[in-house]
Amino acid sequence: MRRRPLPPAPTPVPFSPSAARAHRAGLGLTPDQVAEGLAAHGVRLLPGHVLAWETGQLHPTEEEFVALARALWCPPAQLMGTPPATLRDFRLARELTQEQAAARIGLTLPAYQKAEATGRWTGDEDQTHALALTFDLPLRTLVTVTGRQSELDQRLRSCVDGRWQAQLKPVARLVPAPPEALSAALATLQSEYQIPLHWGTPAAAPTTPLAERFWHLLGER
Secondary structure, eight states, rough: OOOOOOOOOOOOOOOHHHHHHHHHHTOOOHHHHHHHHHTTTTTOHHHHHHHHHHHHHSSOHHHHHHHHHHTTSSSSGGGSSOOOHHHHHHHHHHTOHHHHHHHTTTOOOHHHHHHHHHHOOOOOOHHHHHHHHHTTTOOOHHHTTTTTTHHHHHHHHHHHHGGGGGGHHHHHHHSSHHHHHHHHHHHHHHHHSSOHHHHHHHOOOSSSSSSHHHHHHHHOO
């Protein structure tokens, strides 16, 4: 009888041992006191486990990571070592489990887990808006972490090459901003980047990348 393959090991939580050590030292806490703080948040470990995290010998689980941030009185993102960059990072920064995130966004748990695992977001407009609110994501960050930057680039190019009005709804699906703000940004983008002929010679094109100019225009509104 063939054995079933073991499920893949979970991806380690983004964690900086030096940041954890610095936060503990800054509070004047001993490893024993941190262990007591962890226990108050439902995670029971020996002080030696805390030291193993700080030396990089062990890596905290999601539950342990969130409990450690609470025990050290700091935002979880400060223990990551680098700014949050994925759906999982932003979820942990908000101290949410996958179940809690899925419920708040309005997705089934499997659908949310797939989005986290693949980096591809398939939610509708309401779910995308809920995602941004739940994780407190700026719109530009939202497009990046949902893997939609390439599609947005294509839509913006279509705005310039054709009618921006035809791209309003597709862009709104990617960027849940007020329609009037999107309309103004897309109209301006088209007027600036369409290259008119001047006595048969194309005028100089703007040098700022389309997406960069789009975010600037949207930010003004």
